[in-house]
Amino acid sequence: MPNLSPKQVEDFHRDGFIVIKNFCSAAETQKLLNTAIEDRNLINNALDLNDQTGKKTKLSLWFKPGKDVFGYLTRSKKVIEAVAELLDSDAQVCHFHSKLMQKEPKVGGAWEWHQDYGYWYKNQFMFPDQLISVMVALTPANKANGCLQVIKGSHKLGRVNHGFAGEQVGADIAMVENALKTMELVYSEIEAGDALIFHSNLLHRSEANLSDHPRWSIISCYSSQSNLAYNETSTSWKTPVDVVPNEAILNWESAPTVDADFLKKENDPALKATGWEG
Template identity: 40%
Template sequence: MAIKTDFEFSEDLATDPEVLRGYNDQGYFIVRSLLNKAELTKLQKALDNDEGITKHAYAINDGHGRNTRMVLWSHPGNDITGMIARSQKVAGVSEKLLGGEAYHYHTKMIMKEPRTGGSFVWHQDYGYWYKNGCFFPDMMISSFIAVDKCDRENGCLQIIPGSQKLGRVDHVMVGGQTGADLERVEFAKKKLGVAFVELNAGDAIFFHCNLLHCSSANNSDRRRWSFILAYNRKDNNPMIPHHHPQYTPMTIVPNSTILECSDVPDLTGKDFLDPNNDKTVKAEQYPGPKSN
Protein backbone atom coordinates (compact mmCIF):
# COMPACT_ATOMS: atom_id res chain seq x y z
CA MET A 1 0.00 0.00 0.00
CA ALA A 2 1.43 3.37 -1.06
CA ILE A 3 2.12 5.85 1.71
CA LYS A 4 0.34 9.15 1.16
CA THR A 5 2.50 12.26 1.68
CA ASP A 6 0.56 14.96 -0.18
CA PHE A 7 -2.50 16.55 1.45
CA GLU A 8 -4.83 19.49 0.99
CA PHE A 9 -5.08 21.69 4.06
CA SER A 10 -7.90 20.89 6.46
CA GLU A 11 -8.59 21.98 10.02
CA ASP A 12 -8.31 18.38 11.27
CA LEU A 13 -4.88 17.82 9.73
CA ALA A 14 -3.28 17.13 13.12
CA THR A 15 -5.60 14.19 13.79
CA ASP A 16 -5.46 12.60 10.33
CA PRO A 17 -3.85 9.14 10.76
CA GLU A 18 -2.58 9.24 7.16
CA VAL A 19 -0.57 12.37 7.95
CA LEU A 20 1.09 10.63 10.89
CA ARG A 21 1.71 7.52 8.79
CA GLY A 22 3.39 9.54 6.04
CA TYR A 23 5.53 11.45 8.50
CA ASN A 24 6.66 8.34 10.39
CA ASP A 25 7.38 6.28 7.27
CA GLN A 26 8.71 8.84 4.79
CA GLY A 27 9.88 11.56 7.17
CA TYR A 28 7.73 14.29 5.65
CA PHE A 29 4.37 15.33 4.26
CA ILE A 30 3.25 18.19 2.03
CA VAL A 31 0.26 20.42 2.77
CA ARG A 32 -1.22 22.28 -0.17
CA SER A 33 -2.57 25.77 0.59
CA LEU A 34 -1.47 25.68 4.21
CA LEU A 35 -1.75 29.46 3.99
CA ASN A 36 -4.82 30.67 2.16
CA LYS A 37 -4.64 33.54 -0.33
CA ALA A 38 -5.38 36.27 2.22
CA GLU A 39 -2.88 34.89 4.76
CA LEU A 40 -0.20 34.53 2.10
CA THR A 41 -0.73 38.05 0.78
CA LYS A 42 -0.44 39.47 4.28
CA LEU A 43 2.78 37.53 4.92
CA GLN A 44 4.32 38.58 1.59
CA LYS A 45 3.49 42.23 2.27
CA ALA A 46 5.16 42.07 5.68
CA LEU A 47 8.28 40.38 4.35
CA ASP A 48 8.59 42.82 1.45
CA ASN A 49 8.82 45.72 3.91
CA ASP A 50 12.47 46.84 3.89
CA GLU A 51 12.16 48.11 7.46
CA GLY A 52 11.01 44.73 8.67
CA ILE A 53 12.63 41.36 9.09
CA THR A 54 14.77 41.34 5.95
CA LYS A 55 16.96 44.23 7.13
CA HIS A 56 18.57 41.71 9.50
CA ALA A 57 19.67 39.42 6.65
CA TYR A 58 23.18 38.08 6.13
CA ALA A 59 24.75 35.96 3.38
CA ILE A 60 25.65 32.28 3.36
CA ASN A 61 28.18 31.16 0.74
CA ASP A 62 27.45 27.89 -1.05
CA GLY A 63 31.07 27.11 -1.90
CA HIS A 64 30.42 27.73 -5.61
CA GLY A 65 30.64 31.50 -5.70
CA ARG A 66 27.02 32.25 -4.91
CA ASN A 67 25.34 33.63 -1.82
CA THR A 68 21.88 33.23 -0.35
CA ARG A 69 20.36 35.77 2.00
CA MET A 70 19.15 34.43 5.31
CA VAL A 71 17.69 35.91 8.47
CA LEU A 72 16.95 33.95 11.64
CA TRP A 73 15.23 34.79 14.92
CA SER A 74 14.63 33.00 18.20
CA HIS A 75 11.18 34.02 19.41
CA PRO A 76 7.99 34.28 17.35
CA GLY A 77 6.67 37.64 18.54
CA ASN A 78 3.22 39.02 17.82
CA ASP A 79 3.36 40.07 14.18
CA ILE A 80 2.14 38.05 11.18
CA THR A 81 5.24 35.83 11.24
CA GLY A 82 4.72 35.17 14.94
CA MET A 83 1.06 34.36 14.51
CA ILE A 84 1.89 31.83 11.80
CA ALA A 85 4.64 30.36 13.98
CA ARG A 86 2.22 29.94 16.89
CA SER A 87 -0.85 28.99 14.86
CA GLN A 88 -2.72 25.75 15.26
CA LYS A 89 -2.09 24.88 11.60
CA VAL A 90 1.71 25.02 12.08
CA ALA A 91 2.67 24.86 15.76
CA GLY A 92 -0.33 22.75 16.72
CA VAL A 93 0.28 20.21 13.98
CA SER A 94 4.01 20.11 14.80
CA GLU A 95 3.33 19.58 18.50
CA LYS A 96 0.93 16.74 17.72
CA LEU A 97 3.55 15.02 15.56
CA LEU A 98 6.22 15.43 18.23
CA GLY A 99 3.96 13.86 20.84
CA GLY A 100 4.39 16.39 23.61
CA GLU A 101 4.63 20.06 24.51
CA ALA A 102 6.81 21.86 21.99
CA TYR A 103 8.39 25.28 21.82
CA HIS A 104 9.53 27.58 19.03
CA TYR A 105 13.19 26.72 18.41
CA HIS A 106 13.62 29.37 15.72
CA THR A 107 12.27 30.80 12.48
CA LYS A 108 14.33 31.66 9.43
CA MET A 109 13.83 33.20 6.03
CA ILE A 110 15.80 31.83 3.09
CA MET A 111 15.93 34.33 0.23
CA LYS A 112 17.28 33.07 -3.10
CA GLU A 113 17.34 36.02 -5.43
CA PRO A 114 16.96 35.64 -9.22
CA ARG A 115 20.07 34.32 -11.00
CA THR A 116 22.24 34.85 -7.92
CA GLY A 117 20.72 32.80 -5.10
CA GLY A 118 23.02 29.97 -4.10
CA SER A 119 22.51 26.30 -3.36
CA PHE A 120 22.28 24.45 -0.06
CA VAL A 121 24.27 21.24 0.19
CA TRP A 122 22.79 17.92 1.29
CA HIS A 123 22.29 18.00 5.03
CA GLN A 124 20.04 17.08 7.91
CA ASP A 125 18.77 19.82 10.19
CA TYR A 126 19.93 17.59 13.01
CA GLY A 127 23.43 17.80 11.56
CA TYR A 128 23.34 21.35 12.90
CA TRP A 129 21.16 20.80 15.95
CA TYR A 130 23.12 17.84 17.34
CA LYS A 131 26.05 20.23 17.73
CA ASN A 132 23.74 22.50 19.71
CA GLY A 133 23.19 19.86 22.39
CA CYS A 134 19.75 18.64 21.31
CA PHE A 135 19.97 14.91 22.02
CA PHE A 136 16.67 13.49 20.75
CA PRO A 137 16.03 13.98 17.01
CA ASP A 138 12.53 12.49 17.12
CA MET A 139 11.55 15.50 19.21
CA MET A 140 12.40 18.09 16.51
CA ILE A 141 10.59 19.13 13.33
CA SER A 142 10.64 21.81 10.64
CA SER A 143 7.88 23.35 8.56
CA PHE A 144 8.98 24.91 5.25
CA ILE A 145 6.40 27.33 3.83
CA ALA A 146 6.78 28.59 0.26
CA VAL A 147 6.49 32.38 0.15
CA ASP A 148 7.00 32.20 -3.63
CA LYS A 149 6.47 29.37 -6.08
CA CYS A 150 9.28 26.82 -5.63
CA ASP A 151 10.19 24.66 -8.62
CA ARG A 152 13.23 23.00 -10.14
CA GLU A 153 14.22 26.12 -12.07
CA ASN A 154 14.47 28.41 -9.05
CA GLY A 155 16.01 25.90 -6.65
CA CYS A 156 13.21 24.02 -4.91
CA LEU A 157 13.86 21.66 -2.04
CA GLN A 158 15.09 18.15 -2.85
CA ILE A 159 14.63 15.36 -0.33
CA ILE A 160 15.52 11.70 0.11
CA PRO A 161 12.23 10.15 1.31
CA GLY A 162 12.64 7.83 4.28
CA SER A 163 16.21 8.95 4.96
CA GLN A 164 15.33 9.99 8.51
CA LYS A 165 15.53 6.27 9.33
CA LEU A 166 19.28 6.33 8.65
CA GLY A 167 19.87 8.30 11.84
CA ARG A 168 22.30 11.17 12.09
CA VAL A 169 24.94 11.31 9.34
CA ASP A 170 28.31 12.95 10.03
CA HIS A 171 28.49 16.57 8.85
CA VAL A 172 31.42 18.83 7.89
CA MET A 173 31.76 22.46 6.78
CA VAL A 174 31.14 23.02 3.04
CA GLY A 175 31.57 26.65 2.01
CA GLY A 176 29.63 28.54 4.67
CA GLN A 177 27.34 25.61 5.42
CA THR A 178 27.28 22.34 7.34
CA GLY A 179 26.97 19.44 4.90
CA ALA A 180 26.37 15.70 5.24
CA ASP A 181 28.97 13.03 4.43
CA LEU A 182 28.58 12.72 0.65
CA GLU A 183 29.42 9.01 0.59
CA ARG A 184 26.44 8.33 2.85
CA VAL A 185 24.29 10.72 0.83
CA GLU A 186 25.08 8.87 -2.40
CA PHE A 187 24.21 5.57 -0.75
CA ALA A 188 20.91 7.00 0.46
CA LYS A 189 20.08 8.41 -2.99
CA LYS A 190 20.68 5.03 -4.66
CA LYS A 191 18.72 3.15 -2.01
CA LEU A 192 15.81 5.54 -1.48
CA GLY A 193 15.73 7.91 -4.47
CA VAL A 194 15.37 11.68 -4.62
CA ALA A 195 12.15 13.72 -4.76
CA PHE A 196 11.81 17.33 -5.91
CA VAL A 197 9.44 19.26 -3.65
CA GLU A 198 7.69 21.66 -6.00
CA LEU A 199 5.38 23.99 -4.12
CA ASN A 200 3.05 26.81 -4.99
CA ALA A 201 3.19 29.89 -2.79
CA GLY A 202 1.35 29.06 0.44
CA ASP A 203 2.09 25.32 0.26
CA ALA A 204 4.27 23.73 2.93
CA ILE A 205 6.29 20.65 3.76
CA PHE A 206 6.68 19.39 7.33
CA PHE A 207 9.73 17.18 7.82
CA HIS A 208 11.74 15.24 10.40
CA CYS A 209 15.05 16.79 11.42
CA ASN A 210 17.00 13.76 10.13
CA LEU A 211 15.48 13.89 6.63
CA LEU A 212 18.28 14.51 4.13
CA HIS A 213 17.56 17.51 1.93
CA CYS A 214 19.25 20.10 -0.27
CA SER A 215 18.36 22.74 -2.85
CA SER A 216 19.98 23.94 -6.06
CA ALA A 217 20.90 27.49 -7.02
CA ASN A 218 18.24 29.83 -8.37
CA ASN A 219 18.91 29.98 -12.11
CA SER A 220 15.60 31.61 -12.93
CA ASP A 221 14.45 35.21 -13.28
CA ARG A 222 12.15 34.70 -10.27
CA ARG A 223 13.02 34.99 -6.61
CA ARG A 224 12.57 31.98 -4.34
CA TRP A 225 11.80 32.95 -0.75
CA SER A 226 10.83 30.46 1.94
CA PHE A 227 9.72 30.76 5.55
CA ILE A 228 10.94 27.93 7.79
CA LEU A 229 9.77 27.25 11.33
CA ALA A 230 11.53 24.84 13.67
CA TYR A 231 10.12 23.31 16.85
CA ASN A 232 11.66 21.34 19.69
CA ARG A 233 9.92 19.38 22.40
CA LYS A 234 10.09 20.75 25.93
CA ASP A 235 11.79 17.61 27.27
CA ASN A 236 14.54 17.87 24.64
CA ASN A 237 15.79 21.13 26.12
CA PRO A 238 19.32 21.66 24.71
CA MET A 239 22.12 20.56 27.02
CA ILE A 240 24.42 23.29 25.68
CA PRO A 241 23.46 26.99 25.79
CA HIS A 242 23.87 28.27 22.23
CA HIS A 243 22.52 30.70 19.62
CA HIS A 244 19.00 29.18 19.62
CA PRO A 245 16.76 29.39 22.69
CA GLN A 246 16.36 26.99 25.56
CA TYR A 247 12.82 25.90 26.38
CA THR A 248 10.51 28.90 26.28
CA PRO A 249 6.76 28.33 26.77
CA MET A 250 4.75 28.86 23.58
CA THR A 251 1.07 29.75 23.43
CA ILE A 252 -0.59 28.17 20.40
CA VAL A 253 -3.20 30.49 18.89
CA PRO A 254 -6.23 29.92 16.64
CA ASN A 255 -5.60 30.13 12.90
CA SER A 256 -7.89 33.17 12.76
CA THR A 257 -5.25 35.30 14.52
CA ILE A 258 -3.11 35.26 11.36
CA LEU A 259 -5.51 37.67 9.66
CA GLU A 260 -6.58 39.44 12.84
CA CYS A 261 -3.10 40.64 13.88
CA SER A 262 -1.79 44.10 12.99
CA ASP A 263 -0.23 44.85 9.60
CA VAL A 264 2.33 47.11 11.26
CA PRO A 265 5.82 45.52 11.38
CA ASP A 266 6.60 44.55 14.98
CA LEU A 267 10.04 43.08 15.63
CA THR A 268 9.75 43.34 19.41
CA GLY A 269 11.37 40.47 21.28
CA LYS A 270 12.27 38.38 18.24
CA ASP A 271 15.99 38.30 19.09
CA PHE A 272 17.54 38.20 15.63
CA LEU A 273 20.61 36.03 15.24
CA ASP A 274 24.05 37.55 15.01
CA PRO A 275 25.67 35.00 12.67
CA ASN A 276 29.01 35.55 14.39
CA ASN A 277 27.53 33.63 17.32
CA ASP A 278 26.59 30.62 15.17
CA LYS A 279 29.42 28.08 14.95
CA THR A 280 27.57 25.91 12.41
CA VAL A 281 27.74 28.46 9.55
CA LYS A 282 30.17 30.98 8.10
CA ALA A 283 28.28 34.13 7.25
CA GLU A 284 29.22 37.16 5.19
CA GLN A 285 27.79 40.61 4.64
CA TYR A 286 25.23 40.32 1.87
CA PRO A 287 26.68 41.99 -1.25
CA GLY A 288 23.36 42.40 -3.05
CA PRO A 289 22.38 40.91 -6.40
CA LYS A 290 24.91 41.06 -9.21
CA SER A 291 24.03 43.35 -12.09
CA ASN A 292 23.42 41.69 -15.45
Protein backbone atom coordinates (compact mmCIF):
# COMPACT_ATOMS: atom_id res chain seq x y z
CA MET A 1 0.00 0.00 0.00
CA PRO A 2 1.73 3.20 -1.08
CA ASN A 3 1.91 5.91 1.53
CA LEU A 4 1.64 8.80 -0.92
CA SER A 5 -0.91 9.29 -3.69
CA PRO A 6 0.31 9.50 -7.30
CA LYS A 7 -0.68 13.19 -7.21
CA GLN A 8 1.53 13.86 -4.18
CA VAL A 9 4.46 12.19 -5.93
CA GLU A 10 3.79 14.21 -9.10
CA ASP A 11 3.48 17.47 -7.10
CA PHE A 12 6.78 16.77 -5.37
CA HIS A 13 8.62 16.23 -8.64
CA ARG A 14 7.07 19.31 -10.25
CA ASP A 15 7.22 21.76 -7.32
CA GLY A 16 10.08 20.37 -5.22
CA PHE A 17 7.88 20.08 -2.11
CA ILE A 18 4.61 18.78 -0.71
CA VAL A 19 2.68 19.55 2.46
CA ILE A 20 0.93 16.69 4.25
CA LYS A 21 -1.73 17.96 6.63
CA ASN A 22 -2.06 16.20 10.02
CA PHE A 23 0.96 14.02 9.32
CA CYS A 24 1.28 13.66 13.09
CA SER A 25 -1.79 13.42 15.29
CA ALA A 26 -2.43 16.02 17.99
CA ALA A 27 -1.29 13.52 20.66
CA GLU A 28 1.94 12.71 18.77
CA THR A 29 2.70 16.38 18.22
CA GLN A 30 2.07 17.18 21.89
CA LYS A 31 4.40 14.39 23.00
CA LEU A 32 7.13 15.62 20.64
CA LEU A 33 6.72 19.21 21.82
CA ASN A 34 6.78 18.21 25.50
CA THR A 35 9.98 16.25 24.93
CA ALA A 36 11.51 19.18 23.07
CA ILE A 37 10.71 21.44 26.02
CA GLU A 38 11.73 19.04 28.80
CA ASP A 39 14.64 16.93 27.51
CA ARG A 40 17.80 18.33 29.14
CA ASN A 41 20.10 16.78 26.52
CA LEU A 42 18.27 18.44 23.68
CA ILE A 43 18.48 21.74 25.56
CA ASN A 44 22.13 21.35 26.63
CA ASN A 45 23.21 20.42 23.11
CA ALA A 46 21.46 23.35 21.45
CA LEU A 47 23.70 25.53 19.28
CA ASP A 48 23.09 29.21 18.70
CA LEU A 49 23.42 30.25 15.10
CA ASN A 50 23.58 34.00 14.42
CA ASP A 51 21.79 35.47 11.48
CA GLN A 52 23.14 38.58 9.71
CA THR A 53 21.44 40.92 12.20
CA GLY A 54 22.61 39.04 15.31
CA LYS A 55 19.29 37.34 15.99
CA LYS A 56 19.74 33.76 17.08
CA THR A 57 18.24 30.51 15.97
CA LYS A 58 18.65 27.66 18.41
CA LEU A 59 19.09 24.21 17.02
CA SER A 60 20.06 20.80 18.33
CA LEU A 61 21.32 18.42 15.67
CA TRP A 62 21.95 14.70 16.02
CA PHE A 63 22.83 11.95 13.59
CA LYS A 64 21.80 8.50 14.80
CA PRO A 65 18.07 8.27 15.51
CA GLY A 66 17.57 6.73 18.93
CA LYS A 67 14.94 5.07 21.10
CA ASP A 68 13.31 8.32 22.11
CA VAL A 69 10.16 9.86 20.70
CA PHE A 70 12.10 11.85 18.08
CA GLY A 71 13.97 8.70 17.09
CA TYR A 72 10.66 6.86 16.73
CA LEU A 73 9.18 9.64 14.60
CA THR A 74 12.20 9.78 12.32
CA ARG A 75 12.27 5.99 11.98
CA SER A 76 8.49 5.58 11.68
CA LYS A 77 7.00 3.62 8.81
CA LYS A 78 5.00 6.62 7.64
CA VAL A 79 8.06 8.84 7.29
CA ILE A 80 10.34 6.23 5.75
CA GLU A 81 7.75 5.02 3.22
CA ALA A 82 7.00 8.57 2.07
CA VAL A 83 10.70 9.36 1.75
CA ALA A 84 11.41 6.10 -0.10
CA GLU A 85 8.76 6.96 -2.67
CA LEU A 86 10.26 10.39 -3.34
CA LEU A 87 14.00 9.65 -3.37
CA ASP A 88 15.46 8.85 -6.77
CA SER A 89 16.75 5.40 -5.84
CA ASP A 90 15.52 1.94 -4.95
CA ALA A 91 18.22 1.59 -2.29
CA GLN A 92 17.30 1.67 1.38
CA VAL A 93 16.61 4.93 3.18
CA CYS A 94 19.23 6.23 5.62
CA HIS A 95 18.85 9.04 8.17
CA PHE A 96 21.50 11.72 7.68
CA HIS A 97 20.53 13.94 10.62
CA SER A 98 17.65 15.59 12.45
CA LYS A 99 17.49 19.05 13.93
CA LEU A 100 15.18 20.53 16.48
CA MET A 101 14.68 24.13 15.42
CA GLN A 102 13.63 26.61 18.07
CA LYS A 103 12.69 30.04 16.85
CA GLU A 104 11.75 31.83 20.02
CA PRO A 105 9.34 34.78 20.18
CA LYS A 106 11.06 38.10 19.34
CA VAL A 107 14.57 36.63 19.20
CA GLY A 108 14.39 33.72 16.74
CA GLY A 109 16.64 34.49 13.80
CA ALA A 110 16.18 34.39 10.05
CA TRP A 111 17.58 31.83 7.63
CA GLU A 112 19.06 33.12 4.41
CA TRP A 113 17.99 31.78 1.02
CA HIS A 114 19.72 28.46 0.53
CA GLN A 115 19.43 24.95 -0.81
CA ASP A 116 20.15 22.20 1.71
CA TYR A 117 22.34 20.63 -0.96
CA GLY A 118 24.32 23.88 -0.79
CA TYR A 119 25.39 22.61 2.65
CA TRP A 120 25.56 18.94 1.82
CA TYR A 121 27.69 19.45 -1.27
CA LYS A 122 30.38 20.25 1.30
CA ASN A 123 29.89 16.76 2.70
CA GLN A 124 30.52 15.62 -0.87
CA PHE A 125 27.22 13.82 -1.24
CA MET A 126 26.97 12.76 -4.85
CA PHE A 127 23.26 12.88 -5.72
CA PRO A 128 20.92 15.75 -4.77
CA ASP A 129 17.90 13.75 -5.98
CA GLN A 130 18.71 11.19 -3.29
CA LEU A 131 18.56 13.72 -0.44
CA ILE A 132 15.38 15.06 1.09
CA SER A 133 14.15 16.97 4.15
CA VAL A 134 11.04 16.35 6.22
CA MET A 135 9.93 19.24 8.42
CA VAL A 136 7.26 18.55 11.02
CA ALA A 137 5.78 21.61 12.72
CA LEU A 138 5.59 21.33 16.51
CA THR A 139 3.83 24.71 16.78
CA PRO A 140 1.88 26.59 14.12
CA ALA A 141 4.17 28.23 11.55
CA ASN A 142 2.94 31.34 9.75
CA LYS A 143 4.13 34.61 8.24
CA ALA A 144 4.16 36.32 11.65
CA ASN A 145 6.48 33.82 13.35
CA GLY A 146 8.83 33.26 10.44
CA CYS A 147 7.51 30.20 8.61
CA LEU A 148 9.52 28.58 5.86
CA GLN A 149 9.32 30.22 2.43
CA VAL A 150 10.09 28.25 -0.70
CA ILE A 151 10.52 29.04 -4.38
CA LYS A 152 8.23 26.62 -6.12
CA GLY A 153 10.03 24.53 -8.75
CA SER A 154 13.48 25.92 -7.87
CA HIS A 155 14.90 22.42 -7.31
CA LYS A 156 15.05 22.27 -11.10
CA LEU A 157 17.73 24.98 -11.17
CA GLY A 158 20.28 22.46 -9.94
CA ARG A 159 22.73 23.49 -7.25
CA VAL A 160 23.53 27.19 -7.23
CA ASN A 161 26.66 28.67 -5.66
CA HIS A 162 26.64 29.32 -1.93
CA GLY A 163 28.79 31.66 0.13
CA PHE A 164 28.79 32.81 3.73
CA ALA A 165 26.04 35.12 4.99
CA GLY A 166 26.89 35.85 8.63
CA GLU A 167 27.39 32.45 10.27
CA GLN A 168 25.10 30.85 7.73
CA VAL A 169 25.65 29.63 4.22
CA GLY A 170 23.50 31.45 1.68
CA ALA A 171 22.72 30.98 -2.01
CA ASP A 172 24.02 33.34 -4.69
CA ILE A 173 21.50 36.16 -4.41
CA ALA A 174 21.63 36.97 -8.14
CA MET A 175 20.35 33.47 -8.90
CA VAL A 176 17.67 33.79 -6.21
CA GLU A 177 16.48 37.13 -7.61
CA ASN A 178 16.40 35.72 -11.13
CA ALA A 179 14.36 32.76 -9.95
CA LEU A 180 11.88 35.05 -8.19
CA LYS A 181 11.18 36.91 -11.45
CA THR A 182 9.37 33.92 -12.90
CA MET A 183 8.85 31.44 -10.08
CA GLU A 184 6.35 31.61 -7.26
CA LEU A 185 7.38 32.39 -3.69
CA VAL A 186 5.24 30.27 -1.36
CA TYR A 187 4.88 30.90 2.39
CA SER A 188 4.53 27.49 3.91
CA GLU A 189 1.97 28.31 6.60
CA ILE A 190 1.32 25.05 8.39
CA GLU A 191 -0.30 23.85 11.60
CA ALA A 192 1.33 21.84 14.36
CA GLY A 193 1.53 18.23 13.16
CA ASP A 194 1.68 19.09 9.45
CA ALA A 195 4.71 17.97 7.45
CA LEU A 196 6.54 19.75 4.66
CA ILE A 197 8.71 17.44 2.58
CA PHE A 198 11.19 19.12 0.25
CA HIS A 199 13.92 18.36 -2.29
CA SER A 200 17.53 19.13 -1.34
CA ASN A 201 17.85 21.71 -4.14
CA LEU A 202 14.65 23.62 -3.31
CA LEU A 203 15.51 27.26 -2.49
CA HIS A 204 14.08 28.20 0.88
CA ARG A 205 14.50 30.73 3.68
CA SER A 206 12.66 32.04 6.70
CA GLU A 207 12.36 35.44 8.34
CA ALA A 208 12.99 36.24 12.00
CA ASN A 209 10.28 35.48 14.51
CA LEU A 210 9.06 38.92 15.58
CA SER A 211 5.80 37.57 17.00
CA ASP A 212 4.86 36.62 20.55
CA HIS A 213 4.67 32.94 19.64
CA PRO A 214 7.41 30.33 19.33
CA ARG A 215 8.01 28.55 16.04
CA TRP A 216 9.39 25.11 16.81
CA SER A 217 9.87 22.32 14.33
CA ILE A 218 11.91 19.25 13.65
CA ILE A 219 13.67 18.83 10.31
CA SER A 220 14.93 15.34 9.44
CA CYS A 221 17.11 14.71 6.43
CA TYR A 222 17.36 11.43 4.59
CA SER A 223 19.66 9.97 1.97
CA SER A 224 19.54 6.79 -0.10
CA GLN A 225 22.14 4.19 0.73
CA SER A 226 23.30 4.46 -2.89
CA ASN A 227 24.28 8.09 -2.29
CA LEU A 228 27.87 8.31 -1.06
CA ALA A 229 29.34 11.20 0.95
CA TYR A 230 33.12 11.47 0.84
CA ASN A 231 33.49 14.18 3.48
CA GLU A 232 31.28 13.06 6.36
CA THR A 233 32.55 11.43 9.52
CA SER A 234 29.16 10.46 11.01
CA THR A 235 27.88 7.07 9.92
CA SER A 236 24.10 7.24 10.14
CA TRP A 237 23.86 8.56 6.54
CA LYS A 238 25.04 5.18 5.20
CA THR A 239 23.14 2.98 7.66
CA PRO A 240 19.65 1.83 6.58
CA VAL A 241 17.01 3.07 9.01
CA ASP A 242 15.75 0.52 11.51
CA VAL A 243 12.07 1.23 10.79
CA VAL A 244 9.54 1.16 13.66
CA PRO A 245 5.73 1.00 13.49
CA ASN A 246 3.90 4.33 13.64
CA GLU A 247 2.47 3.34 17.05
CA ALA A 248 5.98 3.57 18.54
CA ILE A 249 5.71 7.35 18.60
CA LEU A 250 2.91 7.30 21.16
CA ASN A 251 3.12 3.87 22.74
CA TRP A 252 6.74 2.81 23.05
CA GLU A 253 8.73 3.84 26.07
CA SER A 254 10.89 6.81 25.23
CA ALA A 255 14.53 6.51 26.36
CA PRO A 256 16.49 9.66 27.23
CA THR A 257 18.44 11.16 24.35
CA VAL A 258 21.63 10.92 26.44
CA ASP A 259 23.49 8.70 23.98
CA ALA A 260 22.63 10.73 20.92
CA ASP A 261 25.58 11.87 18.81
CA PHE A 262 24.89 15.58 18.81
CA LEU A 263 26.69 17.89 16.44
CA LYS A 264 29.29 20.24 17.86
CA LYS A 265 29.45 23.44 15.86
CA GLU A 266 33.17 23.15 15.04
CA ASN A 267 32.64 19.77 13.37
CA ASP A 268 30.15 20.82 10.72
CA PRO A 269 31.68 21.24 7.27
CA ALA A 270 28.68 23.34 6.25
CA LEU A 271 29.74 25.96 8.81
CA LYS A 272 33.35 26.13 7.66
CA ALA A 273 34.94 27.84 4.69
CA THR A 274 36.26 25.22 2.30
CA GLY A 275 37.43 27.50 -0.49
CA TRP A 276 34.64 26.11 -2.68
CA GLU A 277 32.30 29.00 -1.94
CA GLY A 278 31.36 31.54 -4.56
